[in-house]
Amino acid sequence: MNGPAPDRAAKTAVALVACPDYDEDRVEAALRRGVDLLGGIGRFASAAEHILLKPNVLTGAVAEKHVTTHPAVFKAMGRLLLEKGVHVRYGDSPGFGGFTAAAVKSGLAKAAGEIGIEMADFSSAVQVSFSEALIAKQLVLAREALDADGIIGLSKMKTHGFMRVTGAVKNQFGCVPGLRKGEYHVKMPRSEHFAAMLVDVCRRLKPRLNVMDGIVAMEGNGPGSGTPRPMNVLLLSADPLALDAVFCRLVHMPPLNVPTMKPGAESGLGTWAEDTIAVLGDDPARFACPGFKVVRQPPVPFDRSFPYYLKKWITPRPVIDPGRCQQCGVCSEVCPLEPKAVATAAPADQNSPPVYDYRRCIRCYCCQEMCPHGAIAIRRPVLSRLIHP
Ligand code: SF4
Ligand code: SF4
Structure with missing residues (x-):
């Protein structure tokens, strides 16, 4: 990898770029601008490397529902990598049903075909030890996610009933294949434990770059049944926690009420504190959305043993x-x-x-x-x- 890093002056950089809609040319221009603000694509991938694109494909849903990362964002990122001579594949493990059908329905398979990138096979799982884990010292992850030279996360800006919001950190949970995801819920029903596990997954996979599709976000009953809400932004950062924290601030959600923030910061995944983050690009105040429908309170404590x-x-x-x-x-x-x-x-x-x-x-x-x-x-x-x- 090469290219100058932005002058962060000890701050974590999050690029915030305006994008009014999903017109492919406008999305690509906005994404290029965001990547350039972070130092250019050479900071995140080199020619001949194998990079996995990890979109959010929660379930098979058409792009207009805004459940999944929009194909225009996915395609723009793919193009950027391909023109640098990077080998690109893409994959995810939906919460229900197979990825192939979900990729077709969401438009990602068509977009991938148009630019010539192949689907990864997430059905093959590997158990890995992670001694520095907060809670999940053994993780079962998709082999292709582990074998890639690097991962670029393409999350979707959405609400989430359990974790309050889903963004860059939670997006990597899709690298846990199929029904294994349910096993983590059963083993870790407390929100603070589940959040620590999400942080472990993200720390183990270490996405090099995180992009959030917030051109049209989802508010309300997310992550699968909420209401589309135009936010007209793309967010990008090497730090998944900082990226999620900027999303929180745009929607007036106290970042620390998102359960991944505290374990994420304490374990070194990233930073959430406002004075440690430099927002590059457009003025966040232009995109602030205090009326965004999201539960702003922290999750209610829960334990199976409660009366x-x-x-x-x-x-x-x-x-x-x-x-x-x-x-x-x-x-x-x-x-x-x-x-x-x-x-x-x-x-x-x-x-x-x-x-x-x-x-x-x-x-x-x-x-x-x-x-x-x-x-x-x-x-x-x-x-x-x-x-x-
Ligand atoms: S445990 Fe409860 S909340 Fe979770 S899927 Fe089953 S019924 Fe729904
Ligand atoms: S509640 Fe939803 S998932 Fe359950 S049976 Fe009814 S429509 Fe299907």
Whole structure:
């Protein structure tokens, strides 16, 4: 790698560049500008290296829903690398279903075909030891993510029920193949433990560059069923934590209420503090969105051993809107518990939505995340709202 690094004066650089829409030329120009602000593509990849692009493909959804990284952002990054003679592949492991179908539906497969980059195979997993881990000393990760010379993360600016926001740090969780992701939820139901594991995954994979597609973000019931919200920005940084912190500030979310921030900073993944981050490019004040719909309170403490009344009165729970539910059963399929804590109704009652067993539910919100019809919301009990208005 080569090229001058920006003068950070001991600060972490985050590039913020305006981009009004997904017109391919405008996206490419904005992305090039952002990369140049950070010192140029040569800082992040060299000719003949093998670089993995890691978009956010939570599930198979058309680009217009803004669940997934937009193909125009993906394509622009691919082009930048290819013209430098870099070997590029791309991959992710969706929360439900296969990546190939999800890549086709999201438009990424078409974009990849147009510029000539191949799909990586994330089905082959490797168990790796990580002695410096905060919590996950053994990690199971996609072989292709580990074998690449470097990773460039292409996250999407979205809300997230469990982690409050999903961005550069959480994006690397998609390098944990398939159902293994559910196992982490079962082993680490506490938000602080799960966040520490996310930090471990990101530290182990060390993405060289993190890009966030915030041209149209997702607010509200994210990460799969929220509402598109134009934010008109791309964010880029070598520091995934700083990038997520800038996203937080744009939407007036206290960064420390995002559970990955504290373990991320303490373990050396990056920095979240405002006075340690230099925002390069356009003025963040132009893109501030105080009305962005995101839960700004920190996650409510939860432990499986809590008495039921605590879970019932304090811990937010997933609730199905019967008017939207299509009885597809995805919520039950993705529930990581066995037996499931949300089960389809008895055959005699086939038109009813699935039923929750809230006594067993660990509040991982995987069902809310993956419901393809936006029928599940996270409801905060009254007491929880009194504690954190
Ligand atoms: S995933 Fe959503 S639509 Fe499908 S059964 Fe569950 S609640 Fe209903
Ligand atoms: S019912 Fe939903 S929130 Fe509860 S454990 Fe299952 S997937 Fe997680």
